[in-house]
Amino acid sequence: MASNVGKMARSIPEETRTRLFLYLRELRCLQKKGICTIPSQRLAEACHVKSSTVRKDLSYFGEFGVRGVGYEVDGLTNELRSILNLDQIVKVALVGVGNLGKALLGFPGLEDEGFKIVAAFDADERKIGQKIDRVTVEDASRMEERIEAQDIRVAIMAVPASEAPAVAQRLAEANVNAILSFAPCELNIPPDIKISCVDLASEMARLVCCV
Amino acid sequence: MASNVGKMARSIPEETRTRLFLYLRELRCLQKKGICTIPSQRLAEACHVKSSTVRKDLSYFGEFGVRGVGYEVDGLTNELRSILNLDQIVKVALVGVGNLGKALLGFPGLEDEGFKIVAAFDADERKIGQKIDRVTVEDASRMEERIEAQDIRVAIMAVPASEAPAVAQRLAEANVNAILSFAPCELNIPPDIKISCVDLASEMARLVCCV
DNA sequence: ATAGGCTTGTGATTGTGATGTCAAGCACTA
């Protein structure tokens, strides 16, 4: 009954989308604690937002709550997972198996959310052929064909910034449509490919700056 | 002459602050290429924003450009570094020297931006005493006193999510005033402490979600 | 069955940031 019907046409604020993941994370936390029902007020407090914001965000997609009671944790979790396209396993390619890349390969948190690194590439001969956490590092020179063969559409880049733009270009040519990059630089690629750049140094800088 | 005088009272948009780091990163890139002067238009293109946005962002802090010419790369770089409090070395503590923590310790990108990891803590006895990239891992049980003794005000947390809230609490008690966490969970600590949470799984989720 | 007490969902309002526009101002040229 209550579901994302007829409202999808409306444009969803960018910020709302961001918060949905926050809510989902908190809901999972509540599930672990065995809490079945939660009012917008408490979900809001946990996520450091206002309760009206929570309700409005959810209202873009349907009516998931029960007046006088709140939201059913399991139910809302499922709705959000469905809204956010998180109810399927997504194959991911990792490019660059250095310090950071290795850590990412061994990180279970990605798989918990439905992301599975199914291929890893590096340009360093010494790394090619190494098996790290069930994934064998492949030769980066054959990256495009391997990605296309396995129909991988999402990539994580952990290569040096100097290499990043070129690698991103190659990923674009391999029909990848989303890239998460850790290189602190701009990537000039077609706008139909979604990019997210995690820039640790900038994040730190933002944190300490008092402007 | 042109400087941040009399305008500081006005509140700076959060988004502006974020973009300043983007501009700074691009400027550094231009410096490397030996480019001395750049108009807002081209800086904007490189950062994927509108030229009027660049000018407006900068205008919050002063008049740094020359009409008909553009901005002097070196000059603007210095102004931004000064505005963002990036002209000093910031001591940082790392808590949790696991897969990710080790990668961070070996990451030169932080030091390039003025952040120096001067202490690392772990609860695992096997890790205590290990020397990784010039830093010796210390016992986490003595974290508070060591952080206060060295007057460290910024911390990076790379501990399991289950431990993160408690560790954050302890960092708060050690008078740290900014924390960068990689744990995918909320940290309930006093609001006067700045928190930034890098949640890789959520970032990935946002990237693939087509809502 | 009905009343009372909560909490949701949403239209209205406020607040904030993005963007368009153009006069002002500098460099360069003759």
Next chain:
DNA sequence: TAGTGCTTGACATCACAATCACAAGCCTAT
């Protein structure tokens, strides 16, 4: 020195997101 062309800086406007406030609706107790 005056004219030309370009770019900045600021103001005005537009667009969007946060927040308020309250009617609607569900549950429980009596």
